[in-house]
Amino acid sequence: MKKIxxxxxxxxxxxxxxxxxxxxxxxxVTEVVNAIIEDVKENGDEAVKNYTLKFDGNLPKYYxxxxxxxxxxxTEADEEFVTxxxxxxxxxxxxxxxxxxxxxxxxxxxxxxxGQRIRGLERVGxxxxxxxxxxxxxxxxxxxxxKIAGVKEIIMVTPPLKDGTPNKDILxxxxxxxxDRIFLSGGAQAIAALAYGTEEIPKCDKIVGPGNIYVxxxxxxxxxxxDIDMIAGPSEILVLADENADPKFAxxxxxxxxxxxxxxxxxxxxxxxxxADRTMAEIDRQKEYLSRxxxxxxxxxxxxxxxxxxxxxxxxxxxxxxxxxxxxxxxxNPMELIGCLDNAGSVFLGHYASxxxxxxxxxxxxxxxxxxxxxxxxxxxxxxxxxxxxxIYYTEEAxxxxxxxxxxxxxxxxxxxxxxxxxxRFE
Numbered sequence: 001m002k003k004i005x006x007x008x009x010x011x012x013x014x015x016x017x018x019x020x021x022x023x024x025x026x027x028x029v030t031e032v033v034n035a036i037i038e039d040v041k042e043n044g045d046e047a048v049k050n051y052t053l054k055f056d057g058n059l060p061k062y063y064x065x066x067x068x069x070x071x072x073x074x075t076e077a078d079e080e081f082v083t084x085x086x087x088x089x090x091x092x093x094x095x096x097x098x099x100x101x102x103x104x105x106x107x108x109x110x111x112x113x114x115g116q117r118i119r120g121l122e123r124v125g126x127x128x129x130x131x132x133x134x135x136x137x138x139x140x141x142x143x144x145x146x147k148i149a150g151v152k153e154i155i156m157v158t159p160p161l162k163d164g165t166p167n168k169d170i171l172x173x174x175x176x177x178x179x180d181r182i183f184l185s186g187g188a189q190a191i192a193a194l195a196y197g198t199e200e201i202p203k204c205d206k207i208v209g210p211g212n213i214y215v216x217x218x219x220x221x222x223x224x225x226x227d228i229d230m231i232a233g234p235s236e237i238l239v240l241a242d243e244n245a246d247p248k249f250a251x252x253x254x255x256x257x258x259x260x261x262x263x264x265x266x267x268x269x270x271x272x273x274x275x276a277d278r279t280m281a282e283i284d285r286q287k288e289y290l291s292r293x294x295x296x297x298x299x300x301x302x303x304x305x306x307x308x309x310x311x312x313x314x315x316x317x318x319x320x321x322x323x324x325x326x327x328x329x330x331x332x333n334p335m336e337l338i339g340c341l342d343n344a345g346s347v348f349l350g351h352y353a354s355x356x357x358x359x360x361x362x363x364x365x366x367x368x369x370x371x372x373x374x375x376x377x378x379x380x381x382x383x384x385x386x387x388x389x390x391x392i393y394y395t396e397e398a399x400x401x402x403x404x405x406x407x408x409x410x411x412x413x414x415x416x417x418x419x420x421x422x423x424x425r426f427e
Contacts, residue, residue, distance in 0.1 A: 001266075001280055001304040006314060011307050015322065018303060019372065021234065021263055026213070033188045033217045040192035045200050051189040052160070060160035060184035063200060065171070070182065073171035081169070085176055088361045089140055095363030096145045099382040111395035118388050120150025123202055125194030125226075126179065127209035128170055130159035130186060135210070136173035137359060141366050141380065142208045142229075143177035149385035154179045155202055157194060159186025186211075188218035195226040208367070208380065229380055233371035234263035234303075237355055238324035238344075240315055240337075241279075243272040245330035246351060250275070251282035253328055253355055258299040259292040265303040267322065269315045276306040316340050323374040326355045345374045400426060 004010045039047040045063070053059055062069075074082070105115040124146050128139055143154055156179045158170055166184055174182060183201055185193065191211075197203025206227040207219055219228045237257040239250050254266040270276050283300065287293050309315040316337060319327060323343035331337070334349040341347055345368030346358050359366045367380035394402075403422050410418035 001283065001300045001306055003276060003280070004305050004307045006269075006307050006309045006318065011318065014305055014307075018265060021265070021303060029213055029217050030221070033214055033221060036188045036214075037192045037195075037218060037221060040189050040198070041196050044198035045193075048185050048189045048193050048198065048201070051187060052185055055187060056160060057162070058164060060166075061164040063183060063185070065166055065182040065184060069166070070171050070175050073166075073168045074175040077168065077172045082172065082176075085136065085140065085173060088137070089144065089176055091361060091363035092140055092144045092365075093148070096148050096365070096382050099145070100148065101383065101386070110398045110401070112398045113391075113393035115391050116388055117391065118386050120146075120152065121205045121385050121387060122151075123153040123155060123204045124151045124385060125191075125204035125207040125209075126154055126156045127186075127190060127194075127207060127211050127215060128156055128158040129211055130161060130167050130170065134158075134167040134170050136169045137366065138210055139170060139173035139177055139179070143174070143179055145365065145380065145382045146208075146385045147178055149382045151385050153181075153202070155194065155204055156182045157185050157190040157201070158182065159190075160184040186215075188214045191215055191218035191222060195222040206385065208384070210367075229367060229384060230369055230373070230377055234265065235260040235326075236265040236324050236370055237267070237326040237328065238319055238322055239266075239268040239270075239328045239330060240319055241268055241270040241272070241275055241330040242312065242332060243275055244332045245270070245272075245275055247275060247278035247282045248286075249351055249354070250279045250330055251286055254279070254300075254304070255283060255287060255290065255296050256355055257326065258296040258304065259290065260295075260299075262295055262298040263303065264299045265324075266300060267305050267307065267324070269307045269309055269318050271309055271312055271315055273308050276308055280306060319344070323369075323372040325368045325370045325374065326358070328353070328355060343372075343375045345369050345379055396425075 004014055036051060049059060101118050103117045107113045126142050129135065146154055156174055158166060161167060191207060193201040194204045194207050204226060208229040210232060216232055220231050235257050237254060239253055241250055250268060254268060257264050258266045268279060287296050290296060307318060309318060319341060320343045325345040327341060327344035328348040329337055330351055346364055348355055348358060358364055365379045365381055369377035403426060406422050407419045
């Protein structure tokens, strides 16, 4: 990892280089994905299955996973694994239940009635990676808030394993969360099918869930045809630490994100040069017994850094500038900083709130804004799966009182038909 002193020049140069990793999508990828989208739009399930055959080598055992297969996966699953998922599910449900918004009605004394109606989306598509990159935790994090929001139907798509069957861990999570239907298809073709609908895969109102660059590009290109969760970039973590932090903890947490991807970014901002040196030594020691050592080394070499700030205030300033997906605070009295840390997807406070706690178990959602977009994007939540409509009722007398103002504004804008729609009611 790079060791950088925050002098107003070196850390700025590093952060500017970091932003380049989230540049425009490769043009060749975009061309390929556009062709797939058009093919699926035109040819539906036939195109989806052809791409499955092309990219996966063979067609799955079944296109839609039978309900009995889903139920059997849950029945036959390892009891300890199911219990762990149920415990995580309880925490996620409890947290997201607190996010529910209420519709409201606001009557006024003059007879005017205003209000807002909130309800869940009709149908949501959930993309879940398969194979070795199968994440049942993502099923929980996406499906649970959708169900709480009142989404009527969740359609999951996931690539088949090499033997043509679904990943059973994913089926277990889907069964626990009440996913309605599951199709064995992956890649951009599955995203296109969810966006446009085919004879077998229903058209969805929103698509959520992680995926590779082809999946991410398809979601980006189809935004507007369908809503999406967010445009996700590589994973990232920022650890704020002072001299009280344990270098073993800091090193382990930095590597927990570096193992995701060679493009992942792991940064520590600390007020202690001694801690910086000890943390880097700990990384060298701990990575030797980790299974994804090569990925970790590449990620830390290209996008990792330890930045030494001259004060706690400067460290916080850098954290807000970076706006990380995950922000850990390994500092004395971390709760004091909650009101200062404005730009982060999720904040982990104290020495025992390690980032994987949020990935799997604590309750807040792990689908978070990346690439600095925490400045204006929020984590996935119940509101992500709802839509709002306002409503207005006016009496004749109430409109009479407001008509002159409305007509004046409309005519000032040159929209005489708008003004006329009000005036004709009082001629």
